Amino acid sequence: MAAAIALSSRGRPESAPNPNVGCVLVQAGRVVGRGWTAAGGRPHAEAVALAAAGEAARGATAYVSLEPCAHAGGRGPACSDLLIAAGVARVVIAAQDPDPRTDGAGIARLQDAGIDVLFNVLPAEARRAMAPWWTRRAEGRPFVTLKLATSLDGCIALADGASRWITGDRARAHGHLERAQHQAILVGRGTFDADAPKLDVRLPGLEGRSPQKLLLTSGSAPAGWTAVAAPESVEGVDSLLVEGGARAASAFLAADRVDRLLLYRAPVLIGGGRPALGDIGLTDLADAHGRWRLVDSRLLGSDRLDVYERIRTI
């Protein structure tokens, strides 16, 4: 199942607005098919894995990160019907599909056809891998990642604004990979005016993945950019990467619209530089605790990346 969930991440962000799902077919201990949701949402992961397995799917176990859909659409048959037709013996499901057209109906259809179904085996992990889709579906807003690249003392630039470069090549390459995994990127007006950032993905093979460009501004946006008046106004995307500067970052944090923090930290001290954040509305230290959980930490060259997730109790 972990493999199916890992595969599901390959569908991000191109499966949007459909969920990114992963599927692994196992026959007598051997993987006979794998798949993930394709760009635009079709074909689904199960269809890809079944096509790869061919006759080997008969009697196999299918591991899927999300409940197979129960609704046939203009773009293809329902996955639960595909699994039944292929003769799989068993389906293991990480998380149930909250879409009212499926939500248990996929499981029921499989069981009615005599297939052994095990479900909700790794719901939290599956939801994390599909966080953008899940957040937009549950809350009608994008899943927001905030990127901060700072010195050890939390500065994003010298007092005169100089910020090239605080972090090194590998951290910057990782930042480009994050861009490729988002549908949209946002910067604030100050950063736009100062840096005129391109926000494209400069990684071999991923140049085509450059996301939509959003500008947080009360005014209008130049050609190629979309103006966004407030953190609450971002629409039409599942995933958003906020790249700076301090004012845009603070606005998203003050609105509690940040779900994930990427903290790239270089082994340098600046002292008296520009802080990563301005006021985010905190008045009592006790309120700051219990909001962020470290989920990943790694060295990128001599820089450190710490990834935190917002602890939400929804």
Place this chain on the structure above:
Amino acid sequence: MAAAIALSSRGRPESAPNPNVGCVLVQAGRVVGRGWTAAGGRPHAEAVALAAAGEAARGATAYVSLEPCAHAGGRGPACSDLLIAAGVARVVIAAQDPDPRTDGAGIARLQDAGIDVLFNVLPAEARRAMAPWWTRRAEGRPFVTLKLATSLDGCIALADGASRWITGDRARAHGHLERAQHQAILVGRGTFDADAPKLDVRLPGLEGRSPQKLLLTSGSAPAGWTAVAAPESVEGVDSLLVEGGARAASAFLAADRVDRLLLYRAPVLIGGGRPALGDIGLTDLADAHGRWRLVDSRLLGSDRLDVYERIRTI
């Protein structure tokens, strides 16, 4: 040898002003004696290990983190003579002693007695374990550790000064352990006036280890404290822990008097709070690079501790 170097750390800071040395005696693959420099500098590590081994020292190999001394003093015989008298067959030395009374003379005396000597096997590691003694001996100044406890965005307090508590219990306990390993602790005038810190070691069994208290001030110091006018004016100790605030930390960094950074970071965001550092004299980002190397990183509860060392080319 790694074991001998690890043992040497147990002598810190109480062996000062003598070097903290570790010694392990191995006979036919078994450890027959261990020792480290005692409080006040005597007995030496070798004497302790030889006493523990007794007759088992005959024919043994002695691993010592620093070249055995060649000079007998009023407080005991030279360690090289002790090793010869005990009949050890072989001496392995991590680093040569820069003290002109020994500096190769210990090795020569052992060799003249027919003992097989291997030396300079782990000089950098031994020097790191004896960094306070080594720094004061080589540069006539203490080895300085700067402690910073910050939020993820590099703040040490809210804008109104509130800083209790940013980090958690385990990080604070680790801070007390660091206090116990230093001969002196320094705070700046602002921190003294605002917090009246006790700077004692609140750890069971280590209460007696509370170090000297220094106050960075152009004025005088209250009872129990020693006034220090500038980072360059600290005298009489091998090791100094700078605990804050931002102005004291910045003064030591601006003077390039910090050798080691302890960065405790809590998983909280403050935004618009008090920065960890003020101006440290940096005008070009390029100059900030290549100065600090990460040497340890660990989680203390939900806080992270990163330890950096100043890269010096002496």
